[in-house]
Amino acid sequence: xxxxxxxxxxxxxxxxxxxxxxxxxxxxxxxxxxxxxxxxxxxxxxxxxxxxxxxxxxxxxxxxxxxxxxxxxxxxxxxxxxxxxxxxxxxxxxxxxxxxxxxxxxxxxxxxxxxxxxxxxxxxxxxxxxxxxxxxxxxxxxxxxxxxxxxxxxxxxxxxxxxxxxxxxxxxxxxxxxxxxxxxxxxxxxxxxxxxxxxxxxxxxxxxxxxxxxxxxxxxxxxxxxxxxxxxxxxxxxxxxxxxxxxxxxxxxxxxxxxxxxxxxxxxxxxxxxxxxxxxxxxxxxxxxxxxxxxxxxxxxxxxxxxxxxxxxxxxxxxxxxxxxxxxxxxxxxxxxxxxxxxxxxxxxxxxxxxxxxxxxxxxxxxxxxxxxxxxxxxxxxxxxxxxxxxxxxxxxxxxxxxxxxxxxxxxxxxxxxxxxxxxxxxxxxxx
Numbered sequence: 536x537x538x539x540x541x542x543x544x545x546x547x548x549x550x551x552x553x554x555x556x557x558x559x560x561x562x563x564x565x566x567x568x569x570x571x572x573x574x575x576x577x578x579x580x581x582x583x584x585x586x587x588x589x590x591x592x593x594x595x596x597x598x599x600x601x602x603x604x605x606x607x608x609x610x611x612x613x614x615x616x617x618x619x620x621x622x623x624x625x626x627x628x629x630x631x632x633x634x635x636x637x638x639x640x641x642x643x644x645x646x647x648x649x650x651x652x653x654x655x656x657x658x659x660x661x662x663x664x665x666x667x668x669x670x671x672x673x674x675x676x677x678x679x680x681x682x683x684x685x686x687x688x689x690x691x692x693x694x695x696x697x698x699x700x701x702x703x704x705x706x707x708x709x710x711x712x713x714x715x716x717x718x719x720x721x722x723x724x725x726x727x728x729x730x731x732x733x734x735x736x737x738x739x740x741x742x743x744x745x746x747x748x749x750x751x752x753x754x755x756x757x758x759x760x761x762x763x764x765x766x767x768x769x770x771x772x773x774x775x776x777x778x779x780x781x782x783x784x785x786x787x788x789x790x791x792x793x794x795x796x797x798x799x800x801x802x803x804x805x806x807x808x809x810x811x812x813x814x815x816x817x818x819x820x821x822x823x824x825x826x827x828x829x830x831x832x833x834x835x836x837x838x839x840x841x842x843x844x845x846x847x848x849x850x851x852x853x854x855x856x857x858x859x860x861x862x863x864x865x866x867x868x869x870x871x872x873x874x875x876x877x878x879x880x881x882x883x884x885x886x887x888x889x890x891x892x893x894x895x896x897x898x899x900x901x902x903x904x905x906x907x908x909x910x911x912x913x914x915x916x917x918x919x920x921x922x923x924x925x926x927x928x929x930x931x932x933x934x935x936x937x938x939x940x941x942x943x944x945x946x947x948x949x950x951x952x953x954x955x956x957x958x959x960x961x962x963x964x965x966x967x
Contacts, residue, residue, distance in 0.1 A: 536580025538565040538752065541844045543771045551601050551656050554649075554753040555663065557746030562734040564844050565752050567595055570795040571596035578797045579955070589767075590615050590648075590760045593796070597731035597756055602655060610655065614647040614680075619761045620938055621768040624884055628897055628909045630755070631765035632886075638679045638705055639935060640672035641786065645682030647828065648757035649747055654684050664742040665689040668725035670782060671698050671834030672915055675705030677747045678713045684870055688712045688966070691724040695950065697833060700755070701919050708944040717962075720953035723827050723838050723906045726783075731829035738959055741967050752840050758789035763798055765910050773908040778896050780889040780914050781805045782835035784813060784842040791849050791860070801907070806873065806896035807861045808832045812865030813840060814871040820854040831868050831923050834914070864896040871895065875917075875927045885932065887926060888919040 538553035540546040542563035548556070553565040577584070577592060582593075590611045590667040596605075602610070618635045621629040629949050636643025642889045657663045665687055674691045691706050694719050698706075707715040718725050729746065730945045732738045749755060766775055777800055779787045787805055793799045805813055816822045824839035832873050850857040874891045878884055886894055890913040897909050917924045951958055 536571075536582060536597060537568045540564075540565055541607065541848045548956070549601075550598060550752070554653060554751065555656055557744065557748075557751045558730070558733040559620075562730065564750055564810065564833035564841065566845060567597060567725055570792055572795070573853075575797075578799075581763060584767070586764050587615060590757065590764045593759055593763070594756060596796070596935040598675055601654070606655065610651040613647070614651050614756070615644065615760065615919045616921065617643070620695060620885070620933050621763045621765055624767055624882055624911075626913060627773070627901070627907060629759065629765070629769055629910050630749070630884075630890070630913050631868070632913050633761055634916040635915060636676075636746045637815050637937065638672065639919055640676055640939065641758075641912065641914045642672045642676035643680065643876050644757045645749070645754040646673075646747060649686070650681040650684045652753055653745065653750055654686055657686055659741065661743050663687045665694075665747050666729050666744050667747045668692045668722065668729045670694070670725075670836050671702050672919070673748060673834075674698070674715070675702055678706045681716075681747070683711060683910045684711060688714070690714045690716060692716045692718050694722050694725055694889035695719050697722060697829060697836065699923075701921065701941065703946065704941040704944060707946045707948045708941055710947050714965075715948040717948045717950045718952065718953050721827050722836055724953035726837075726839075726841065728809050728953065728955055728958050732959070732962070734855070735959065742962060748841070749783050749788075755785055755789045757794060757814060758786055759793040759796065762790050762800070764794035765912075766798055766800065769908055769910060771882045773906050775799060776802045776804060776900070776904075776907050776909050778806055778893045778900075778911040780802040780832070780912065781807050782810075782815065782833060782837040782840065785841040786912065786914070787861070788842045788845045788849070791846065793850070794860075803861045804893075804900055805861055805895045806893045807863070807865045808835050808892055808925065809865060809867055810836055810838055811863075811865035812838060813843060814865045816854075817858055817861060817863035830888075831871060831920070832892050833903045834889055853882050862900065864899050866895045867894055872923070879928045883929065884915045885960065886913070887920050888923060889914045891914050901967050
């Protein structure tokens with residue numbers, strides 16, 4: 536399969552090159568030339584198909600013959616070796632728990648898949664430099680997923696003071712082939728530095744750059760897996776609506792791709808915090824990026840979501856088409872914190888701040904529509920936001936051992952300004 540640039544559809548490259556490059560040469564995102572529809576027999580029998588088989592069939596549909604069948608099976612079984620169960624929280628609401636991986640966040644799916652696929656595709660080439668910006672969970676997932684992967688070094692940019700204590704520990708304590716850069720600025724500044732490096736020919740060529748952010752198509756492919764895994768667990772004849780806590784909108788874009796592949800999803804809800812650029816667009820058809828604002832749901836603190844371009848591409852840049860399938864809601868920190876407490880008191884179920892935003896969207900949407908079963912994507916384990924959730928519910932939260940073990944490890948990071956030329960100078964002095 537070939538991929539094209541969202542800025543210039545005439546620019547086409549094999550999907551393997553799109554994965555290794557991350558961004559197109561013109562600075563835009565890659566999209567597959569078609570979204571493959573899975574066989575009707577596969578879709579009909581989805582409830583009986585194991586998770587790893589779902590992942591294999593989807594990957595094969597995109598990559599086709601780029602990787603031998605037996606190698607691909609082995610890579611997928613190694614990468615996706617944890618479950619994605621649905622917890623039925625209410626009669627018409629299931630929570631798809633995507634936090635059972637090594638770093639307790641949904642981004643484990645993408646990071647582990649990418650690390651193995653990219654290492655294989657790059658095995659006969661010079662070492663690859665993965666450049667990634669994070670507003671929270673991406674950094675930890677990428678650090679874990681790519682740790683000690685042969686032929687790949689990883690440079691993670693994160694905003695100073697913009698991630699939680701345990702999130703920071705996950706991306707700053709590994710060392711070896713993982714370097715953490717603490718940027719004096721916002722996530723948008725981090726993302727801008729990454730994008731500038733990719734369109735800087737000298738930088739891209741000398742460092743052999745690629746990305747593990749959702750700007751890389753290889754992040755979106757594995758994110759389609761769990762939409763299929765989640766929907767297959769719902770036993771209902773009602774319309775299924777997926778609620779997606781959203782920041783850079785890669786997760787939602789993957790859901791739309793899954794729907795195009797034949798998955799039975801009626802509609803999507805984009806749930807954000809006060810960084811409401813996309814919900815505002817869905818309301819008034821005007822897309823107006825703005826500086827991001829810090830919130831308790833920090834992974835969604837994005838003022839100019841990269842994957843908005845992919846969403847526009849999927850819907851032919853037509854507002855009337857996109858609002859038929861996507862509804863947007865945004866909520867304040869105050870409401871988010873109240874909802875964490877409300878859900879815990881009423882159901883004994885603890886939400887992290889991002890999933891709480893999604894739960895708020897469920898509460899707002901259910902009064903408007905009937906005959907629906909909602910599937911809420913739970914993006915992170917609540918213990919990753921320990922101080923926030925414990926303060927709100929008034930009691931201690933159990934921390935999984937893999938997080939407890941990080942608390943006392945020394946932080947290894949380098950503080951840099953958000954100036955691109957200082958960033959570039961650091962890269963060249965350190966890695967070339």
